[in-house]
Amino acid sequence: MEWILPTRGDPAPLGFSTEGNRTNFALFSKHASRVVLGLFTEGKRDCEKEFPMNKTGNVWHIALDNLPKGVLYAFRCEGPYDANHGDLYRPDLWMADPYARVLETTHKWGETNQAHPKSYLGHTEKLPFFDWEGVKAPRILSKDLVIYEMHVRGFTQHPSSGVKNPGTFLGIIEKIPYLKKLGVNAIELMPIFEFDEIHCKDIQPQTGEPLPNYWGYNSLFFFAPMRRYASSDKIFAPIEEFKTLVRELHRNNMEILLDVVYNHTGEGKEKEYFVNFRGIDNKTYYIVDAAGHYSDFTGCGNTVNCNHPAVQKYILDSLTFWADEMRVDGFRFDLASIFTRNLNGSPMSSPPIVQAISNLFPVERGIKLIAEAWDAGGLYQVGLFPSTWKSWSDWNGKYRDTVRRFIKGTPSQVGAFADAITGSQSVYNASNTPLSSLNFITAHDGFTLRDLVTYQMKHNYENGEMNQDGSDQNDNWNCGAEGPTQNGDIAQLREKQMRNFFLALFLAQGIPMLLMGDEYGHSRKGNNNPYVQDNELNWFLWGLLEKNEKIFSFVSSLIAFRKNNASLCRETFLTDHDIQWHGSQPFHPDWSSSSKFIAYTLSGPRPLYVAFNANPHAMHVTLPDKAQWRQVVRTDEDWDIHFFNKPNEAPILPSQIELAPYSSLVALFT
Numbered sequence: 001m002e003w004i005l006p007t008r009g010d011p012a013p014l015g016f017s018t019e020g021n022r023t024n025f026a027l028f029s030k031h032a033s034r035v036v037l038g039l040f041t042e043g044k045r046d047c048e049k050e051f052p053m054n055k056t057g058n059v060w061h062i063a064l065d066n067l068p069k070g071v072l073y074a075f076r077c078e079g080p081y082d083a084n085h086g087d088l089y090r091p092d093l094w095m096a097d098p099y100a101r102v103l104e105t106t107h108k109w110g111e112t113n114q115a116h117p118k119s120y121l122g123h124t125e126k127l128p129f130f131d132w133e134g135v136k137a138p139r140i141l142s143k144d145l146v147i148y149e150m151h152v153r154g155f156t157q158h159p160s161s162g163v164k165n166p167g168t169f170l171g172i173i174e175k176i177p178y179l180k181k182l183g184v185n186a187i188e189l190m191p192i193f194e195f196d197e198i199h200c201k202d203i204q205p206q207t208g209e210p211l212p213n214y215w216g217y218n219s220l221f222f223f224a225p226m227r228r229y230a231s232s233d234k235i236f237a238p239i240e241e242f243k244t245l246v247r248e249l250h251r252n253n254m255e256i257l258l259d260v261v262y263n264h265t266g267e268g269k270e271k272e273y274f275v276n277f278r279g280i281d282n283k284t285y286y287i288v289d290a291a292g293h294y295s296d297f298t299g300c301g302n303t304v305n306c307n308h309p310a311v312q313k314y315i316l317d318s319l320t321f322w323a324d325e326m327r328v329d330g331f332r333f334d335l336a337s338i339f340t341r342n343l344n345g346s347p348m349s350s351p352p353i354v355q356a357i358s359n360l361f362p363v364e365r366g367i368k369l370i371a372e373a374w375d376a377g378g379l380y381q382v383g384l385f386p387s388t389w390k391s392w393s394d395w396n397g398k399y400r401d402t403v404r405r406f407i408k409g410t411p412s413q414v415g416a417f418a419d420a421i422t423g424s425q426s427v428y429n430a431s432n433t434p435l436s437s438l439n440f441i442t443a444h445d446g447f448t449l450r451d452l453v454t455y456q457m458k459h460n461y462e463n464g465e466m467n468q469d470g471s472d473q474n475d476n477w478n479c480g481a482e483g484p485t486q487n488g489d490i491a492q493l494r495e496k497q498m499r500n501f502f503l504a505l506f507l508a509q510g511i512p513m514l515l516m517g518d519e520y521g522h523s524r525k526g527n528n529n530p531y532v533q534d535n536e537l538n539w540f541l542w543g544l545l546e547k548n549e550k551i552f553s554f555v556s557s558l559i560a561f562r563k564n565n566a567s568l569c570r571e572t573f574l575t576d577h578d579i580q581w582h583g584s585q586p587f588h589p590d591w592s593s594s595s596k597f598i599a600y601t602l603s604g605p606r607p608l609y610v611a612f613n614a615n616p617h618a619m620h621v622t623l624p625d626k627a628q629w630r631q632v633v634r635t636d637e638d639w640d641i642h643f644f645n646k647p648n649e650a651p652i653l654p655s656q657i658e659l660a661p662y663s664s665l666v667a668l669f670t
Helices: 152-156 169-174 176-182 239-249 275-283 309-325 336-340 354-360 384-388 399-405 412-423 427-432 487-508 542-547 549-564
Strands: 005-007 015-020 022-028 032-040 049-052 054-056 059-065 071-080 147-150 186-191 255-260 331-332 368-371 393-395 436-437 512-515 579-582 597-602 608-613 617-621 627-632 658-659 663-669
Touching: 022 275, 049 059, 059 368, 071 275, 071 579, 147 152, 152 169, 169 176, 169 336, 176 549, 239 255, 255 309, 255 368, 275 309, 336 354, 354 427, 368 384, 384 393, 399 436, 399 487, 412 427, 487 512, 487 549, 487 608, 487 663, 542 549, 579 617, 658 663
Parallel strands: 147 186, 147 512, 186 255, 255 331, 331 368, 368 393, 393 436, 436 512
Antiparallel strands: 005 059, 015 022, 022 059, 032 049, 032 071, 054 059, 579 597, 597 608, 608 663, 617 658, 627 663
8 A cells, every 4th residue: 555645635524535536534533632544455454554644623634545446444543541531542443434334344144243343444435326217206295104114134034024135125125015015105214324233231041142232223323324234245235225225115106214323322331342433532422421421311321412513413414315315215313302402411492403403304305304202311302393393293102102091991091092193282283283293003112012912011031131121111901811812802802902003093193103013913922122132023924914914904904094085194283173072972072081982073075983982891872963874994893894995885884883892983974
C-alpha cells in the first residue's frame, strides 16, 4: 500500500465516501485526543497501514488517493480511559465505522468469534448499481394497510417452508404469493441491522449450551443490513438481496416497514465489549451519568443519547439511507419514548430528534412512522406522538390491553372496549384520526394468540433466566386449564376466543397488525419472551399451516371482508351519524361496570351489525330497525362456517337471537 497518497480530506460526509479516485473517511469523536485510520487487506487480520487523521471541530478526517480494491478499514481512537467519568478509549483496539454500509462479518448464522472487534472491518468499495426495473413504491394509504409482523430468519428457516434460501431476504420473496393470499399488504421486519447473535448472556438450562440473541434487538450498526440474512457470501449480498426483496414486494403492491432500534445498542453495559460507539466517543453516543455509569432506560444496559446533535444527525442519516437508498416504506421505532429524553435522561416536551424525524418525513412523503411509545424507564406516552407530530402512529398498547380484558370477561371494560374498536378517540382525539392507532392483539413480544387463550402463566424456563424474564401482566386467560388439554369444552372455548380476538382486530378502526403465525394458531408453548429461541418456538411451521387451514381461511377471508367494507377503514373518527350503540335491546347500550355485552350498527353503503358477548352466559338479543340482517359469522360456530367472501348468501337472522357465552356476531343489512 506504499502508493496510497493521503491528503487532508473533508469532515463531511461522515463515514466512507468516494469521488473519482479519491476516498474520504470522516469520524465524529469529540473527546478523542487522536484518531488513526487503519487499512487491512481482505483475508488478513493485521493492520497493514496507518494514517493519523486530521480534525475539524469534532470530526476527524482524511482522504486517500488510489486506494486499491478490496481494502478494509477501521479506526483507532486514542484518549483517556477513566470509567468513573465515562471515558473508555482503548487505543489497542480497532473501532468499526458506525456509518459502514458493508461489513466484513461472517455469513454463517451462529458462527463464533464475531465479538472480536476485527470482525467488524468496513469495506471501501462503492455500492454497486442496482436495477430497480422501474418498479415504484405502492404508497398504500394508511387506512388500507394490513401489517404483518415477521422475523426474517423465522419466517422460512424451518425445512417445511420449502424455499431455496431459508432464513433470508430471498426466502421471503418466495413466500410473497402466500402473503398476498393471506391478504396483508405490508410486512414489518423485526430488526435487520447488523447484530451479533452470539453475544448473549443466557445459557440453555438443560443442555448448558449458549443461547443466541435471535430477535436481533441488539443492533451494532444503523446502516448495514444483517449479513446472515443474505443467501450469498458475496461482499454486497446483504445490500443487493434486501433491495431485491423491496423491489419484489413493491412489484406486488406490498410495502415493507423496518423495526428499528435507535434507543440502545448491542454493546450493552459490558465495558470490555468494544465494537464502535463505546471506543469512539462513549460520553457522546450514550447517556452516561456523573459516575460514568450508563443510564439504562431501555432494560438493555445502555441508552443511546438520541438528542445529542451528533447522535441525532447519525440517526437521521441512517433513516435517510434506508428510505432513499434502500427504498423502505416506513419505520417502527422500538422504545420510541427514549427519543423524548434529554442528554441527562429527563423527559422533554419538544425533543429535537422527534421533530427532526417528523420534518424529514412529512405526511405527504408517504413514509410511515410508528412509535412504540414507552420505554423501560417508566415513560408511557401512547397518544403523544400522533397528537404532537401529525405524521406518526402508535403501537396502541391501550387497545391491546383493553381488548384482551374485555374479551376474557373482565368487568368495567365495556366503555373502553367500545372506544378501542372505534379508533381510540379518547387517546387520539387531538390528532383527529383513528389512523393514529396501530392496533394489535399480539406481537413478537409476549404470548402468541394461541398461547394467550391457553396459558395463565408464562413458561420461560428455556430462556435461561429462571422464568424471571418476560412480562407477568398479560391479560391472558387459559379458559380453564393450563396448556394443552383433552377437555373438549375448554378446547372449543379457546378456539372461540381466538375468533373473537380476530374480529376485534380486523373490525376495529385504525391500522391492524397481525403477528406471524397467528393465522394458523402458532404456539410458543407459553414462552412470552422467546428472544433467545432459534427453533420451532419462533419458526413459522408450514406443516401446521396446512393442518390448520381452516384458521388461515377464516383470517384471510376476514381481511378481505375488511378491505371490501369502506366503513371499517375510515380516515376520521366516527360520529353519532356513523354509529349507533345497542345493548340486548336496540339503542339501549349498557355502559355499567357489570356489563360485558356491547353491540353497534355501523352505517355505510351496507350497514353492519356487530355484537360482542363476553359474559359466561348466553344473551337474548333483539336486532335493531326491525330489518333483515344476514349472518356473516358467529364465533360459536367452527372456523369454516362464515360468509365473509359471500355475504349475499349468508343466512337471514330472526329479529331475536340468542348469542352464546363468549361469542360475537357480525351481520350485514340485507
